[in-house]
Amino acid sequence: MAVLRAFGIEASLPAGFGGRIFVRPKVGGEEPYPVAHFATFWLPEEVGDFGGGAVTSMRPTDIFAVLFEYGPDALGKALFARQGMPGPLSVGDFRPTVLRRGLPAHVGTQWVFTEAGRPFTFYAVLGAQALAPQLVPSVNQLLATLRVQPPGGVPAGPGGGTAPWN
Amino acid sequence: MVALVVGLVVVVLLLSLLVAGLLRSHADILRALHSLGAGVGDPALDPDAPAQAGAGPTPVTIGPPLPPERSAAGAPTVAGVTPTGEALALPVGSSGGLTLLAFLSSGCTSCAAFWQALSGGAPAGLPPGIGVLVVTKGPELEAPTEVAARAGRARVVMSSEAWSDYEVPGSPFFALVDGTTGRRTGEGVANHLPQLLELVRRAAAEGDTRPAASRRDRRPREGGPEREHSNDRALREAGILPGDPSLYPRSLDDLHGQGRPERQAG
Numbered sequence: 001m002a003v004l005r006a007f008g009i010e011a012s013l014p015a016g017f018g019g020r021i022f023v024r025p026k027v028g029g030e031e032p033y034p035v036a037h038f039a040t041f042w043l044p045e046e047v048g049d050f051g052g053g054a055v056t057s058m059r060p061t062d063i064f065a066v067l068f069e070y071g072p073d074a075l076g077k078a079l080f081a082r083q084g085m086p087g088p089l090s091v092g093d094f095r096p097t098v099l100r101r102g103l104p105a106h107v108g109t110q111w112v113f114t115e116a117g118r119p120f121t122f123y124a125v126l127g128a129q130a131l132a133p134q135l136v137p138s139v140n141q142l143l144a145t146l147r148v149q150p151p152g153g154v155p156a157g158p159g160g161g162t163a164p165w166n
Numbered sequence: 167m168v169a170l171v172v173g174l175v176v177v178v179l180l181l182s183l184l185v186a187g188l189l190r191s192h193a194d195i196l197r198a199l200h201s202l203g204a205g206v207g208d209p210a211l212d213p214d215a216p217a218q219a220g221a222g223p224t225p226v227t228i229g230p231p232l233p234p235e236r237s238a239a240g241a242p243t244v245a246g247v248t249p250t251g252e253a254l255a256l257p258v259g260s261s262g263g264l265t266l267l268a269f270l271s272s273g274c275t276s277c278a279a280f281w282q283a284l285s286g287g288a289p290a291g292l293p294p295g296i297g298v299l300v301v302t303k304g305p306e307l308e309a310p311t312e313v314a315a316r317a318g319r320a321r322v323v324m325s326s327e328a329w330s331d332y333e334v335p336g337s338p339f340f341a342l343v344d345g346t347t348g349r350r351t352g353e354g355v356a357n358h359l360p361q362l363l364e365l366v367r368r369a370a371a372e373g374d375t376r377p378a379a380s381r382r383d384r385r386p387r388e389g390g391p392e393r394e395h396s397n398d399r400a401l402r403e404a405g406i407l408p409g410d411p412s413l414y415p416r417s418l419d420d421l422h423g424q425g426r427p428e429r430q431a432g
Contacts, residue, residue, distance in 0.1 A: 002245035006253035016260050018243060022252040042261040042297070042345070045321060 007034035008118075008149035009067065014141040016040045017063075024049075033069040038142055040064075050100045050123055060105065060128035063135055065142060067122055072151070074119040079112050086111035086122055087143040091132045094124075105129055116148040241343040241350055242332070244301055246325025249314035254323050256299060261345030264296045266366055269329060269339040271302060272312040276357055277338045283359045285318025291363045293370050296342075297321075301328045342369045 002013045006021040013019055019038040026032055035049055041062045047054040051064050058064060074080050094107040100123070107129040111122045122143070126135045241259035244267065248254050258265045268284060270277040281300075283289040288298050300317065302308045304326035313322060332341055332353075340362055341353040352369025356362035401407075 002243040002255045002257075004245060004253040004255050006247065006251060013243070013245070013255055016257060017255070018257040019255045020252060021254075040257075040260070042256070042263065 004036070008116075008151075009034055009036050009069075010145075010147040010149075011036065011038065011142065012145040013038065014138055014145070016138075017142060018043060031071060033071060035069070036067040036146075038063075038065040038067075040138070051125060052101065055101060055103060055106065055125055058103075058106070058125070058127040060131055061135070062127040063124065063138055063142075065122070065124040065139060067120055067146060070119040070121070072119070075114065075117070077119075080114045080119040082111070082113040083115075084113060085115055085143055085146055085148075086113060088140040089124075089136055089143070091136050094126055094129070094132050094136065096129065099125065107132060116150045118148055118151055120148070239349050240331075241341075241345075241348050242328075244299060244323050244325060244328045244331075246301075246304055246323045246328060247310075249310040249317055249322055249324065251310070256323065258299065258343045258345060259348035261297065261343075263345050264293075264351075264370055265343045265345060266292070266296055266298045267328075267332065267341040267343060268298065268300045269302075269332070269334045269337050269341075270300055271337040272308055272316055274337045279359060280338050280362070281316040281320075284320040285316065287319045289359060289363070291360075293367055296366065296370065299323060301325060301332075303329055340365065342366055 001015075002017075004011045004013060004019050004021055007023060009021050011019060011021075017038055017040055019036065020043060021034060021036040023034050024032040037043060037047060037051075037054075039054065039062065041054075041057060041059065041064075043054055044057070049068055050066055055064055070080070089109060093109045095109070096102065096107050098108040098110050099106055100108070105128045106125055108123065108125045110124075113120055113122070124139050126132055126139075128135075243255055243257045243259065245255035246253075256265075258267065268280060270280055272281075284298060284300055288296065292298070298320065300320045300322045302313050302322065302324050304324050307326060308324055310324065313324060336355075338357075339353070339355055342351050342365075343349070344351045351372065352365060354365055356365055
């Protein structure tokens with residue numbers, strides 16, 4: 001089982017999953033925070049934070065998931081009141097209306113929460129609503145392996161990655 | 167003359183003593199082996215006779231046990247870190263296309279030409295549709311700055327586990343993985359880029375027996391950065407430049423104009 005570990009985020013990838021944990025380079029005065037992408041298909045080198053450039057390549061059996069961290073100013077806001085990772089998710093948690101980019105047959109789910117004192121959103125897309133009963137257990141398997149360290153234990157970022165904002 | 171003969175006799179005696187000592191030492195070793203139950207070639211036993219429990223010779227293993235036969239078919243996920251500290255895991259075995267894994271080191275002189283060829287992306291002459299992934303050993307054995315200096319635009323993963331998974335004997339070493347079957351279609355050593363390209367071309371041709379339709383197009387479709395650039399281009403062509411007031415509507419009238427249809431209730 002491949003293990004991804006960077007920026008205080010760790011995931012033991014279920015079979016068939018690939019992934020990437022990275023921090024985008026700074027743009028202007030904006031402070032970037034870690035983003036973790038997980039997918040059952042080949043992720044292009046440049047993928048938007050929430051799957052732009054990747055979800056269009058999904059087959060019906062594919063899964064794409066994002067763990068996106070927000071800045072500390074989000075802490076304490078009502079939106080991030082939920083404590084801890086979501087899960088286990090059910091088929092009913094995935095809906096077409098949640099998708100960032102509406103694509104035929106796709107369904108998605110999004111959860112906003114605080115884990116280990118860090119504000120996150122978890123967003124997942126399934127390649128086909130009809131296959132949700134088969135795909136949701138894999139999403140839950142991935143969710144169960146996600147670990148987040150408190151902010152103090154997060155190592156410094158690389159000082160600029162290779163992927164630009166989009 | 168007499169002195170020479172005496173000298174020769176002394177030398178022969180000394181050599182005889184040495185040979186006798188070696189024979190005795192050999193006999194001691196054989197006796198010790200017999201006492202341990204590891205007799206080899208005991209003339210008292212008929213080698214064709216069926217072995218009796220506890221009486222026959224015991225096979226002797228010299229050195230550490232040999233590793234099991236090398237598995238050159240599997241294509242495990244390549245997981246590690248990039249030279250910039252990101253974590254990256256690529257399931258090359260289920261990528262849907264062909265991936266060339268180039269196992270390179272920053273210090274190996276034979277690798278220099280490959281680093282140079284791959285730093286600009288996929289090298290010219292590589293069959294289209296083949297992804298290239300450079301795999302170095304992990305940061306515990308390779309300096310990320312050295313790797314980053316050579317990587318250029320090449321996609322690089324630093325992973326000692328991948329070297330172990332793919333049983334890489336040394337660098338440079340290459341493996342071509344078919345992401346539709348999850349198997350390696352070819353692997354080997356190449357010392358020059360043309361040699362590598364020929365190996366890849368041959369492996370890809372031999373491995374690709376399925377119709378092209380069953381292969382997955384890994385080229386990114388328009389989305390993400392491409393989509394954004396396309397939108398920017400369309401806006402520029404329409405005369406809408408950054409800062410144009412139409413990009414910052416403050417009301418629905420700004421969006422739809424004054425004559426917009428009334429919003430339907432509900």
